[in-house]
Amino acid sequence: MGLRRTCMTLLLIVVVAGAPTGCLLGGDEGEPPIYVAITIDTERDYPPYFDTYRGIDEGIPRLTALLDEYGVRATFFVTGMVALHRPDVVRDLALSHEVGCHSLYHNEALYSLSYEEKEERMAAATQFLEALVGAPIVSFRSPYHSGDTDLMHILEDLGYTSEGSARKAGSYPYHPASDDWNVPGDMDILRIPVSNVPSYCYSFFLYDSSFVAAYEYAVAAQETRDITVVVIGLHPWEFCEMETGSEQWDRICGDVTYTMLADLFAYLSNKNVRYVTYAEIVELFS
Ligand SMILES: [Zn+2]
Numbered sequence: 090m091g092l093r094r095t096c097m098t099l100l101l102i103v104v105v106a107g108a109p110t111g112c113l114l115g116g117d118e119g120e121p122p123i124y125v126a127i128t129i130d131t132e133r134d135y136p137p138y139f140d141t142y143r144g145i146d147e148g149i150p151r152l153t154a155l156l157d158e159y160g161v162r163a164t165f166f167v168t169g170m171v172a173l174h175r176p177d178v179v180r181d182l183a184l185s186h187e188v189g190c191h192s193l194y195h196n197e198a199l200y201s202l203s204y205e206e207k208e209e210r211m212a213a214a215t216q217f218l219e220a221l222v223g224a225p226i227v228s229f230r231s232p233y234h235s236g237d238t239d240l241m242h243i244l245e246d247l248g249y250t251s252e253g254s255a256r257k258a259g260s261y262p263y264h265p266a267s268d269d270w271n272v273p274g275d276m277d278i279l280r281i282p283v284s285n286v287p288s289y290c291y292s293f294f295l296y297d298s299s300f301v302a303a304y305e306y307a308v309a310a311q312e313t314r315d316i317t318v319v320v321i322g323l324h325p326w327e328f329c330e331m332e333t334g335s336e337q338w339d340r341i342c343g344d345v346t347y348t349m350l351a352d353l354f355a356y357l358s359n360k361n362v363r364y365v366t367y368a369e370i371v372e373l374f375s
Contacts, residue, residue: 128323
C-alpha cells in the first residue's frame with residue numbers, strides 16, 4: 090500500500106515536471122542499455138583434476154541468492170555429468186535462469202575428438218538436458234573453450250542458436266563462416282564469446298583487477314557498436330574455498346569472486362544495463 094502510494098506520487102511529480110515517464114534503469118532517455126550476460130560454466134570442481142561437486146552443492150546456492158537479490162537472469166552452461174549427479178539442482182536453475190549445455194563430460198578438449206565422437210557427445214548431452222528441464226537447449230559453451238568448425242555444424246544441426254566459447258581475437262558476437270569458426274560468415278549459429286578485458290572475463294584473469302574495471306573496459310572497447318554486450322564467465326566452485334594446488338586459482342575461490350560480483354551488481358544497479366541470457370542475445374542480433 091505504502092509502496093503503491095509512493096509510486097503514484099513519483100509518477101505525478103514526473104508527469105507534472107514534464108520528464109519522461111519510461112521505466113528506465115538509469116542513464117539518458119533513449120540511450121540503449123548495456124546488455125550484460127552472467128554466464129556460469131556449471132561443471133564438477135576444478136576440472137579435470139577433481140571429482141567433487143562442492144561448487145554445485147555449496148557454490149550455486151550462494152550465487153543464485155545473489156542473482157535473485159539483483160533480479161539477474163543468468164545462463165548456466167551445464168555438463169551432462171552435473172545433470173546426472175545433481176538433477177534437482179539443474180531443474181531448479183531452469184525455473185529462473187537459462188540452462189545451456191557445457192558438453193557431456195569435462196575431461197578433454199573437444200577438438201581432440203573425431204567428428205563422430207563430438208556428434209555423439211553433443212547429442213547425448215542435449216537429449217539428457219532437454220529431458221531433465223523439459224525445454225529446448227539452445228546455447229552451448231565448450232569445456233576449456235575448445236571447439237572447432239565441425240562443432241559449429243554439429244551444434245547447428247542439433248538446434249543450437251548460440252555458442253559461447255571465448256576467443257583471443259576480439260569478443261564481439263558474430264555468425265561464423267561455414268569453413269572457419271573464427272571468422273565471420275553466414276552460419277545461423279551466433280558466437281557470443283566471453284568478453285575480452287583484455288584477457289578473458291573470468292575471475293581467474295582478474296584477481297589483480299575487478300569485474301567493475303572489466304565491465305568498463307569492455308564497454309569502452311565497443312564504443313562504435315550499436316549494441317553493447319558484456320559477457321562475464323564464472324564457475325560454481327569459485328564460490329567455495331578450494332585447495333587446488335594452484336595459488337592463482339586458490340586466490341579467487343571463496344569470498345573474492347563473490348564479493349567482486351556483488352560489487353559489480355551494486356555498481357550497475359543505478360546504470361542503464363539490462364541483464365540478458367544467451368537466448369535473449371540471439372534475439373537482439375536477429
Ligand atoms: Zn568448463
